[in-house]
Amino acid sequence: MIRLQGLYDGVSQALQERQTPPPEVKALEETNRHRQAELTDLEALVVTHQDELREVHKGEEEWRLELEHFQKQKSMVTNEREFTAVISEIDYATKELDTRKTRHDELDTVIQELAEDIENRQQARPEEEAAQKEITQGWEATKEDLKLKVQKLAQDADSLEEDLSPKSRALFHRLLKSKKGIAIAAVADGSCSACHFKLRPHLMQRVRRCEEIITCEFCHRVLFREDAISDQGDGEG
Numbered sequence: 506m507i508r509l510q511g512l513y514d515g516v517s518q519a520l521q522e523r524q525t526p527p528p529e530v531k532a533l534e535e536t537n538r539h540r541q542a543e544l545t546d547l548e549a550l551v552v553t554h555q556d557e558l559r560e561v562h563k564g565e566e567e568w569r570l571e572l573e574h575f576q577k578q579k580s581m582v583t584n585e586r587e588f589t590a591v592i593s594e595i596d597y598a599t600k601e602l603d604t605r606k607t608r609h610d611e612l613d614t615v616i617q618e619l620a621e622d623i624e625n626r627q628q629a630r631p632e633e634e635a636a637q638k639e640i641t642q643g644w645e646a647t648k649e650d651l652k653l654k655v656q657k658l659a660q661d662a663d664s665l666e667e668d669l670s671p672k673s674r675a676l677f678h679r680l681l682k683s684k685k686g687i688a689i690a691a692v693a694d695g696s697c698s699a700c701h702f703k704l705r706p707h708l709m710q711r712v713r714r715c716e717e718i719i720t721c722e723f724c725h726r727v728l729f730r731e732d733a734i735s736d737q738g739d740g741e742g
């Protein structure tokens with residue numbers, strides 16, 4: 506059972522490792538997430554600017570028509586007062602039109618720059634991608650190794666369990682499940698090393714004799730002598 510516990514310790518450790526990507530893999534995932542978020546923001550910004558550009562363009566068309574209208578009127582004025590009024594309208598429309606033209610140019614430039622930025626970010630960076638691939642593949646290989654390790658440990662556990670009586674085997678698995686993966690406990694200084702419950706002297710003696718399975722009276726784990734590992738192995742107990 507001690508050897509068996511060792512195997513199951515190995516299994517849970519390997520499974521734990523498999524669920525814990527190394528820092529470089531986590532960093533890579535984080536970088537990619539960050540990069541993608543930035544791209545999404547930039548693309549959203551382009552959409553916003555394009556919306557504004559459409560509005561500006563519409564305004565430009567409207568003021569251009571206004572300007573044409575007042576320019577026609579200018580040729581039809583009959584007195585000084587009308588002339589002054591039309592000129593004032595023309596000035597105003599010209600100013601409005603210019604404002605929109607300027608904004609139109611600004612937006613064109615910004616959208617162009619954003620598009621270039623996005624393209625640069627999206628373009629393949631061969632060296633970086635090779636490095637990323639190496640990290641990803643390394644981690645995949647490690648995970649595969651761990652999987653094989655778990656399979657091997659499970660096989661070893663199976664063959665060890667064949668030597669156990671069905672009753673001991675059932676007990677072991679019941680404890681493994683209910684005791685957070687630790688079915689056995691060494692006796693240290695007369696106490697269970699898992700829960701520190703002090704063994705009664707006659708139980709202590711029976712543990713020492715190694716002839717039967719003795720369980721802790723408090724946590725119910727199977728008890729073993731600390732020196733049993735270096736002794737003759739685990740046998741049934």
Ligand SMILES: [Zn+2]
Pocket residue numbers: 690697698699700701702721722723724725726
């Ligand atoms: Zn105990």
